Amino acid sequence: MKIGLFIPCYVDQFYPKVAIATYELLQKLGCEVEFPMGQTCCGQPMANSGYAHLTKGCDANFIANFTGFDYIVCPSGSCVLHVKDHLHDEKQEEKAAAIRNTVYELTEFITDILKIDHIDGNFPFKVGMHQSCHGQRGLHLSQMTELNAPFFSKPQQLLQNIKGLDLVSLSRKDECCGFGGTFCVTEEAVSVKMGKDRIKDHESHDVDFITGGDMSCLMHLEGILKRQNSRIKTIHIAEILNSLEN
Amino acid sequence: MSSEKIIPHSEAAAKFNKDVERVNWHDETLWFVREKRDRSAHQIPDWELIRETASKIKNNVLSNIHDYLVQFEENALKNGVIVHWAADGKEHNEIVHSILEKHKVTQMVKSKSMLTEECHLNDYLAEKGIEVIDSDLGEYIVQLRKEPPSHIVLPAIHLKKEDVSETFHEHLGTEKGNFNPQYLTESARHSLRNTFLTRKAALTGVNFAIAETGEFVVCTNEGNADMGAHLADVHIASMGFEKLIPQRKHLGVFLRLLARSATGQPITTFSSHFKKPRDGKEIHIVIVDNGRSTQLGRPEFRNSLKCIRCGACMNTCPVYRRSGGHSYHNAVAGPIGSILAPNLDMSKNADLPFASTLCGSCTNVCPVKIDIHDQLYKWRQVLVKEGHTPTAKTAAMKTMATVLANPTVFNIAGKSGRFVMKNIPSLVNNKMNKWYDQREMPAVPEESFREWYKKNSRASKAKDNEQ
Amino acid sequence: MSSKAAILNKIKQNKPEFVSELPDLSVLGSDQFDVLEKYKTTLKSIGGDFVEVSGIEEVKAYIKNNYALEKRIITTIPELSEIASLDWENDDPHSLQDVELTIIKGHFGVAENSAIWVTDEILGQRAAPFIAQYLSIIVDKNTIIPTMHQAYEKIGNQDYGFGTFIAGPSKTADIEQSLVLGAHGARGLVVFLVD
Numbered sequence: 001m002k003i004g005l006f007i008p009c010y011v012d013q014f015y016p017k018v019a020i021a022t023y024e025l026l027q028k029l030g031c032e033v034e035f036p037m038g039q040t041c042c043g044q045p046m047a048n049s050g051y052a053h054l055t056k057g058c059d060a061n062f063i064a065n066f067t068g069f070d071y072i073v074c075p076s077g078s079c080v081l082h083v084k085d086h087l088h089d090e091k092q093e094e095k096a097a098a099i100r101n102t103v104y105e106l107t108e109f110i111t112d113i114l115k116i117d118h119i120d121g122n123f124p125f126k127v128g129m130h131q132s133c134h135g136q137r138g139l140h141l142s143q144m145t146e147l148n149a150p151f152f153s154k155p156q157q158l159l160q161n162i163k164g165l166d167l168v169s170l171s172r173k174d175e176c177c178g179f180g181g182t183f184c185v186t187e188e189a190v191s192v193k194m195g196k197d198r199i200k201d202h203e204s205h206d207v208d209f210i211t212g213g214d215m216s217c218l219m220h221l222e223g224i225l226k227r228q229n230s231r232i233k234t235i236h237i238a239e240i241l242n243s244l245e246n
Numbered sequence: 247m248s249s250e251k252i253i254p255h256s257e258a259a260a261k262f263n264k265d266v267e268r269v270n271w272h273d274e275t276l277w278f279v280r281e282k283r284d285r286s287a288h289q290i291p292d293w294e295l296i297r298e299t300a301s302k303i304k305n306n307v308l309s310n311i312h313d314y315l316v317q318f319e320e321n322a323l324k325n326g327v328i329v330h331w332a333a334d335g336k337e338h339n340e341i342v343h344s345i346l347e348k349h350k351v352t353q354m355v356k357s358k359s360m361l362t363e364e365c366h367l368n369d370y371l372a373e374k375g376i377e378v379i380d381s382d383l384g385e386y387i388v389q390l391r392k393e394p395p396s397h398i399v400l401p402a403i404h405l406k407k408e409d410v411s412e413t414f415h416e417h418l419g420t421e422k423g424n425f426n427p428q429y430l431t432e433s434a435r436h437s438l439r440n441t442f443l444t445r446k447a448a449l450t451g452v453n454f455a456i457a458e459t460g461e462f463v464v465c466t467n468e469g470n471a472d473m474g475a476h477l478a479d480v481h482i483a484s485m486g487f488e489k490l491i492p493q494r495k496h497l498g499v500f501l502r503l504l505a506r507s508a509t510g511q512p513i514t515t516f517s518s519h520f521k522k523p524r525d526g527k528e529i530h531i532v533i534v535d536n537g538r539s540t541q542l543g544r545p546e547f548r549n550s551l552k553c554i555r556c557g558a559c560m561n562t563c564p565v566y567r568r569s570g571g572h573s574y575h576n577a578v579a580g581p582i583g584s585i586l587a588p589n590l591d592m593s594k595n596a597d598l599p600f601a602s603t604l605c606g607s608c609t610n611v612c613p614v615k616i617d618i619h620d621q622l623y624k625w626r627q628v629l630v631k632e633g634h635t636p637t638a639k640t641a642a643m644k645t646m647a648t649v650l651a652n653p654t655v656f657n658i659a660g661k662s663g664r665f666v667m668k669n670i671p672s673l674v675n676n677k678m679n680k681w682y683d684q685r686e687m688p689a690v691p692e693e694s695f696r697e698w699y700k701k702n703s704r705a706s707k708a709k710d711n712e713q
Numbered sequence: 714m715s716s717k718a719a720i721l722n723k724i725k726q727n728k729p730e731f732v733s734e735l736p737d738l739s740v741l742g743s744d745q746f747d748v749l750e751k752y753k754t755t756l757k758s759i760g761g762d763f764v765e766v767s768g769i770e771e772v773k774a775y776i777k778n779n780y781a782l783e784k785r786i787i788t789t790i791p792e793l794s795e796i797a798s799l800d801w802e803n804d805d806p807h808s809l810q811d812v813e814l815t816i817i818k819g820h821f822g823v824a825e826n827s828a829i830w831v832t833d834e835i836l837g838q839r840a841a842p843f844i845a846q847y848l849s850i851i852v853d854k855n856t857i858i859p860t861m862h863q864a865y866e867k868i869g870n871q872d873y874g875f876g877t878f879i880a881g882p883s884k885t886a887d888i889e890q891s892l893v894l895g896a897h898g899a900r901g902l903v904v905f906l907v908d
Contacts, residue, residue, distance in 0.1 A: 009650075012695045013660050014688040019695035020702075027704070035699050038653040046650075048604065050626030050635060051643040057651025137606035145284065146562065146610035148293040172277070176564045180603030185680035187601060189260035192684040193269060193568045194603075223685030275890050290825075292741055299741060305733035312724045331717035383896055384887035400887065407889045427888040435897060442897070443807055459870075469843045469883040469898025476840035477806055487720070494868065495738060498861040501878075502825070512755055512826035513861075513880045516843075516898070522874035524839065535720045543727030 003031045004069035006083075006103065008076045009041040011215050018215055021242040022075040022106055028242070029114055033073075036065035044082035048181045052086065059089050059096070067095050071113060072103040075238045076214050077135020080105045084139070106238055107155040107213055108141055117157055121243040124164025125209050128202040129156060130221065131174045132214035141213065145174050155213055155237055162240060168205040175201075179220040195224045202232060209235045252575050252594055255601040259569035272404065273567040279400070280561040282510025283611065290502070300499050301615035304552035307490055308542065314457035314490045315533065321460025322531060325522045330532045335365030338534045342367060342449065342482055343374055345530055349480050351376070351447040355438075357464070357471035358382040359451030360398050360555060361484045361534060363577035364590075367449075378449075379441050381470040383434055390417045396571025398578055399508045399557035404570050438470070448474030452485035452531070453554070454500055458493040461521035462531065465504060465514040472518055482530045483520070486538055488551040500554060503613035507556040541589045546624045550585045552614040559608035559618055565601055574598060581608035585621040588629065596634035599625035660694065742862030748824045749906075752857050756827035759881035760894050761902040765854075769793070772851060772905050776816070779903075780847070784813035789837040790851070806840040815845035815899075821856035822904070823864050823878070829904065830864060832876035839875050843883075848899035850879065854906045 003026055007019045019035075026033045042062060043055035062083070066072050074080050083103045089096045110116050135141045135155075142153035159165055178184070178194025185191075199221060202210050210225075210232060212218050218234040225232050253261075263269055287293045307314060319329045332338035338361075346354060354371070356362065356378050368378045368389075380389045384401035388394065390413050395401030402410065407425040414420040420433045450471040455462040462483055464471045475481040491500065497517075505511040523529040542548050560566045560580030571579035576587040576595060581602065587595035599622045608618040629635065649659045681687065700706055714722075756763055764775055769792045776796050780786065787809070788797035797816055801809065817836060819829035829850050831842065842848050858864060868876075883898030894900055 007695055009656075009660070014691065016691050016693065016695035016698050020698060023699070023703075034705070035696070035703065037696060037699075040653055040656040041650045043650065046643050046646060048623065048626070049639070049643060050600075050630035051640075051647070052627050053631065054643055054647035057647060061651055061653065133603065133605035133607075137610065144607075144610050146607060148288045148290065174607075176603050176605035176607070178564065178603060180605075183600070183603050187256045187259060187565070188680040188683060189256070189263040190565050190568050190601075191603075193263055194564050195685075197273065197568075219688055220685065222688065223681065226686035227684060278890065291744060296741060299736045299738065302733060302736040306735045309729045309732045311728055312721055315721065315724070331715070331720055333716040333719055337716060381897065382887070383885045387887065400890070402887050403890075405888075407891075410888050427891040428893050430888055431885060431893040431896060435895065438897060439810075443810055467883070468885050468896035470896070472839070472843045472877070473897045476838075476843060487724070492735060494870070495862075495865040498865040499738065499741070502861050509886070511759065513823075513828050513878065515759075515880050515883055516877055517828070517880075518875070518877040519873070520875055524874070533720075535716075535723070539720060539723035539727055542724060545729070548729065 001031050002070045003033045004066045004072040005033050005035040006039065006066065006072050006074035006079070007035065008074065008079045008215065010219070011075065014219070015215050015236070018075055018236040018238055021236065021238040022073070025238055025242040026073060029110065029116065034069075039065045042079045042082045043086075044079060045181055047082065047086055055086070056089070059087055062087060063089055063092055063095050063099060066099050070102065071109065072099060073106055073109045074103065075106045075236060076216070077105045077132045077139050077141060078214050078216060081134040081138035105135055105139055105141060105213060107158055108139060110158060111154045118161035119158050119241050121162040121241060122164060123162045123240045123243050126166045126168060126207045127209045127211050128168050128170055128205060128207040130177060130198065130210050130212035130217055132212055132217045133176050135213045136174055158241060159237070162243065165240070168207055170201050170205060172201055177217045177221055179217050184220055191220070192224065195220050199224060199230070199232070203230075207232060209233050211235050211237050211240055213237050254597045255569065255573050255575070256597065258573035258575070259601070262570045262573055263568065269568055271406070272570060275403065276561045276567045279509060280611075283507055283558055283561065286506040286510040286512065290506070296499060296502055297613055297615055300503055300613055301552065303491060303496050303499060304614050306492065307488070308548060308551060310492075311487065311490065311542070314492060315487055317457040318455055318460055318490055321458070323460070325460045327460065327523065327529045327531055330530060332532055332534045332536070334536045335534075338365045338484065338532055338536065339367050339370040341532050342484070343371060343376070345480060345482055346371075346376055346447055349447060351480070353377045353379070353445055354447040354449055355379050355381050355441050355445040355474045355478070356449040357451065357466060357474055358385055358401070359449065359484050360577055361451060361486050362449065363395065364536065365534070379438070381438050381441065381474055382466070383431060383468060386434055386438065387413060394572065394577070396579065397557060397560055398555050404572065442473045442477050445474065446478055447480040447482065448478035449482045449484060450475055452483050452489050453504070454491050454497060455485055455489045456494050456497070457490055459521065461519050463497060463517055463519050465517050467511070467515045469516050472516055475520070480528045480530065481520070481523070482532065484532045484534060486534050486536070488538055504554055504556055507558040507611065507613040537590050541586075544589070547585065547589065547621055549616050550582065550621060552616050553582055553586075554614055556613055558611040558613065562607045562611045563602075564605065564607070565603065569601070574601070581618045581622065582616070585618060585625060588625050592629060592632055593634055596629045599629065738862060742860040744825065744859055746824065746859070748857050748859055749854060751824040752822055752827055755825065756881065756904060759827060760884060760892070761827060761881040761904060763904045763906050765906045767908050775905070776814070776849070780814050785811050786814045786816065787812050787837070787841065787845070788816040789835055790816060790818060802837040806838050806844070809838065809840055809844045812841070812845040814847045814849060815841045816849045816851070817842060819850045819852045821858060821864070821867060822852045823861060824857055825860045826880050828878035828880035830868065830876065830878055832871070832873040834873070836875075842879060843898045845899055847901045848879070848882070849903045849905060851905040851907060854908055
């Protein structure tokens, strides 16, 4: 199975350890993984700001880099959702459609395509799970509290066999952290307040780590935690799932 | 109101956030309502099917609205109701005024009607020398304070009991410092009872209008719409034309959804069906367009007309809860207001679709399944194309587009970006960068992933071994 | 062009081309619960109260024991003439302002929300259930149905000038979301559930 590794631009630049964990984890799970070197960004920051019409170049570059893989896997629900919903190219729509249908967020790829329902590992800490809205409400990685429907959670399912990991139940299970792309600076006051409130929920459950499937949410929360000199750390779920040494 | 300078949402929200205790209270109070909604909805096994059914009924209405309106008017006339048509807010206000003038009425009692807020009816009538008293307790409070409602279902949710106590002390002579909600409500009851007993004209909103029968339904908990309407000689009901539903039996679907979505109650205390006027009295219905037919013509946004004004999207919206209804400078605030307002005036409301993280919770609670967060995204595209964004932002986005379309340029830009962050933090980490006001920048790693990958990937290692 | 014609024209022009069919409602309302129990617990939860009685005599006795009989009590039920007046139906509704208690019959009750359906023919006056300080409604237990879907099946094409579902006493939570009973309408509702 040939996997194209799609790494969000800010993860490439600021959180290489998350990309490395994803790369190593997929290999451990038996995938042949390649990182196309010409990839830049999915174009979401522009599209969500109202400039979707400027993403044509981005889209073409994405297609050039990611055509020909069996699957494209990315450790970010948000970026995957953008590609699934908005990747188009008039000149090569078939290729765009193929990519839209084969792009997966890391945890759903593991549970739905690799059909693996748990991963062994070791992470002896109290952990709070931050659901990214795009992963949850966009990609349906887990059930949403608004709906009258049975519970499930793909990321949570994968964590069940991690030794020592104590997953807390938050008071507000799936409230947005307030990152929101450019929202984090254009609506700075509300964005930060939302982040602080999310942190308070984790704090009141005494967590050591906040984990999640989207580094953008975690970057925002980490920024606030660091400013507060908090002892709580953020960690991408790929890093926990890759915690077992080979 | 229209001549006042509009404060952009982000600015009003920043101001709202200066009082942290107040924001916490506002957030928690509305979250409490959201939780009540969840508990109530989750008790109904068919909840999601009922939402789907309601959505389908409303879709049917959108595609047949012309015929349903004709049918509704025909039946209403048969019932002895007088029907008026208003192309916009101004005409609506003129019609209401002409009815009052004909009956020589100078004082009117009004129950909750967001449409009259949208049309600024109270201001219009005040200019004509007609006094309007809002009878919903929340609306009564904000009216005394000369404020607009901050929420369509909970008009005074931005106020604390201390604020209400002050206001009532000033206007109703209640005891200073008595904050007891029971006492304050009782005082308003007494004051408004006198109003109900002395008004010859009452205006109500309309929750649902039934094409099949020509009747309309008004839902309240307080009983204020009924107190007004049944004691007045003239009952005026103002409705946006999208309030129509095809048949009486469809009320079964909507009345199951409305109160549960709004406050978590199984139904409002009163769901009153007005079909014919009392002997010798008059019922007038004013059917209002005011931009709705334009919205109907926008395929991407017409679904917003399915709204039944339950307010669930506001209660669940993490941005609304932390910015307050007034920051939306529109009669309808929150997520639904942000997709309705640009239809009325794009330049005035260009900020609203950006006052969201697109988290999508609004769409999930919407009882008629309006794709609210997708419409927020789509409005952003329209507003940019129509030139309602700052030029600096557009320039920055164009640069970004060029860089991201070109891997070579991106690699250089990426490296220089990291170089700057790592070596000259003062350049980025100053007050000009809104990220940094209350957050740290991420630490800059030794190397990017792609640099690591070049050295450590299986392919490159294999290559190294060959050499 | 009149506004009516202009609005209708524009709607015709702008409405979706695709016509959505109306959904099937018959699949809804199959909620499973004990109808009477559900009715009672729901009514309690929204601030109302109930008394189970075997007939009108017990209604009378309850009212005698629980309300101030010297205050004005009105009804539309002739059997209650001993404790309530019947001669107000043609009066100016404003004259009902001093009513302490209104006693009426309901057509039927709805278990899921404890609402009771009433119309002009059993109200006497439209204002009667709203203007009184307290309200009592007599409902035949056997008429209680599970959900609003059955309610509208039952209503069918019944003709009325005015009809309303009443669920509990008038209430508001407009001050800090604290629930207060008796906003503008009745401060209390007692439902007599008759066998």
